[in-house]
Amino acid sequence: MKKNLLMWDETLFRDPEVFEIDYVPEQFNFREVQMRELAFQIRPGLRGGRPLNTICRGLPGTGKTTSVRKLFEEIEETTKKLVPVLINCQIDNTKFAIFSQIYRKLSGHLPPSSGTSFKQVFDAVARMLQKEETVLLVALDDANYLFYENEINRVLYTLLRSHEAYPGTRIGVIVIISDLDVDLTATVDARVSSVFRPTEIYFPPYGEDEVRDILHERVLQGLYPGCLSEEMFSLVVTQTQKSGDLRVGIDLLKRAALNAEKQARRNIEKEDICKAYDVSRYLHLGFSVRSLKDEEKALLRALAELAAREGEMNAGEVFRTIKDRIGVGYTRFYEMVKKLDAMRLIDLEYREGKGRTRVISLRYEPAKILEYLS
Known part of the structure; x- marks a missing residue:
């Protein structure tokens, strides 16, 4: 009996980082087509031109943000002439906040928090792009948060028409949307749509076999062998499919392992998974309320x-x-x-x-x- 109990300094986690929401896996499967399309849209920026504008559309947990993160990592390893910036619009959902994050990416620090106007931040961003002769690629993640109070038009207009005030600036935009009911091209006004003209890339929901393979890869990387039986793993897959969001499954694995550790067990049992699911299925609600x-x-x-x-x-x-x-x-x-x-x-x-x-x-x-x- 004693050998089945964890000691105080033991853990089920080989690498807990694998189960974090913002973790970018080395092996990223089932989105090769979308990654190729995104790379094609970005390619002009690698040659000094303006990247083509893109909408990445799909339900939550379908790999949109991870695809963009993977490509942005490759860009940063390849060139300094194309600067990618990923904006979390749940957190930064005003024009000033978004350009402050762009300013931080280009300068290494945020602009002063008080006494700084938007125009000052925008002018500083444009001057840095001109001076370094760099191209800017901005990804607006969860852009539906910008539809409130017409912020999406203000942000896109400023980004896409920056060259009118500062000749030579080149900025491309990737808009990531998780609400399939939103028609962005119909939402933006005429002065934005005339310069936006995006290509839409659709990210379909993962099938059951794909969910199983992705979660299995996370288990292999993140947990020690033998702590999750095949039967319990299948239950995690079933609960993930029920939620329709892969992120729920990843969070579920993390919480189930923590529940087992709390009980000092070396194996994850059904009660650990069921208890974890009661929390994990409300992942979106928790993020949104905050x-x-x-x-x-x-x-x-x-x-x-x-x-x-x-x-x-x-x-x-x-x-x-x-x-x-x-x-x-x-x-x-x-x-x-x-x-x-x-x-x-x-x-x-x-x-x-x-x-x-x-x-x-x-x-x-x-x-x-x-x-x-x-």
Whole structure:
């Protein structure tokens, strides 16, 4: 019995880094076609020209961001003349924040946090590109976070028309979108679409065999042999397929191993996996809630409390019920509702009746939303 228990200084993890969300695997399978298409779009930038603009579209956990990261690593190993910058739009979702990250990439530090205007940051970025004669390639990851308050048009317009203010600057854009309902080309205005003209690359969901192979590779790299039986591994694959998101499976492996370690076991058992899945399947919810502003959290909390009693909700009635509580006007209320919809936290549906009615429903159980908000 004793030999099956972990000692205090023992672990099931050969390499815990393998199970981190931002880990870029050495072996990256099943996205060769998409990687070739992306490389073709980027190629002009390697010759000093402007990279072709691209939209990477697919459900969450289909390899979009990892594909871009892999190519950006290759670019940085190959040349200094094409500078790739990956922006996490969940975190940096304003024009100033995005250009501050570009400035940091080019200069090695962020611009001063106070007393600096956007124009100063933009001018500094453009001058650095001119001076070094470098090409800039910007990837906007989770760009649906920029649809809120029309930020996507402001960001794309500034990036793609920079050469008008600073001749010779060359900037290409990769837009990564995880919401299949979003039509970016229809969303941007005419002054942006005239210079954007992107090629769309679709990332289909991984099939069961592909999920199995990818997770198996992570297990081989990240866990010691023998701690995860074939039966338990199949359960992880099944739970991953149920969620529809490969990232859930990777997080599930990490949490299941931690659960087993907590019980000082050398093997991951079914209870470890089931307990881990109760947390891992809400991965997107947790990330999204953390990125919300206080008034957006207040609105989501109010929606969850109303949905617990009513289910679907009429947008107008919701506003009348909570306007005093959250202290915003209808325009601001509706902007926040559209943002929550773009973030896949709620569904905003239009229905014909007495006029055109907007109906709000939650994508997660109200109790779970309230739990993550607290």
